[in-house]
Amino acid sequence: xxxxxxxxxxxxxxxxxxxxxxxxxxxxxxxxxxxxxxxxxxxxxxxxxxxxxxxxxxxxxxxxxxxxxxxxxxxxxxxxxxxxxxxxxxxxxxxxxxxxxxxxxxxxxxxxxxxxxxxxxxxxxxxxxxxxxxxxxxxxx
Numbered sequence: 001x002x003x004x005x006x007x008x009x010x011x012x013x014x015x016x017x018x019x020x021x022x023x024x025x026x027x028x029x030x031x032x033x034x035x036x037x038x039x040x041x042x043x044x045x046x047x048x049x050x051x052x053x054x055x056x057x058x059x060x061x062x063x064x065x066x067x068x069x070x071x072x073x074x075x076x077x078x079x080x081x082x083x084x085x086x087x088x089x090x091x092x093x094x095x096x097x098x099x100x101x102x103x104x105x106x107x108x109x110x111x112x113x114x115x116x117x118x119x120x121x122x123x124x125x126x127x128x129x130x131x132x133x134x135x136x137x138x139x140x141x
Contacts, residue, residue: 020034022115026108032071035068036071037109040077040102044098048092050089051092052065076098077097077101078093081093
């Protein structure tokens with residue numbers, strides 16, 4: 001019988017748990033959790049997004065997105081605005097406070113990633129990132 005560490009899926013699961021724990025510890029003082037951080041990082045790449053788009057792109061339940069955006073609005077990191085394409089819809093946009101938060105946490109976030117990937121050299125980290133990105137971007141599986 002194979003051991004747990006022979007199962008790639010299990011190793012990815014364990015790595016995900018460890019990564020989440022490290023990031024949540026780093027974010028704890030700010031009142032933001034990893035799920036909030038993911039929303040902010042996504043919003044930093046666009047001019048705004050509908051909540052259903054956030055749900056689809058981040059893989060979070062739509063009801064969870066509502067709560068996350070509510071939290072980010074309370075912190076002043078994001079806000080809902082009327083959609084320029086459909087006034088009945090609202091888009092979520094990153095505020096100046098949200099941009100400042102991301103700038104202020106960039107270095108610490110990179111330290112967390114470096115701690116997590118400590119056993120790997122630079123080339124191995126780049127290879128791992130490329131492979132994980134390819135898997136993540138393949139929406140068919």
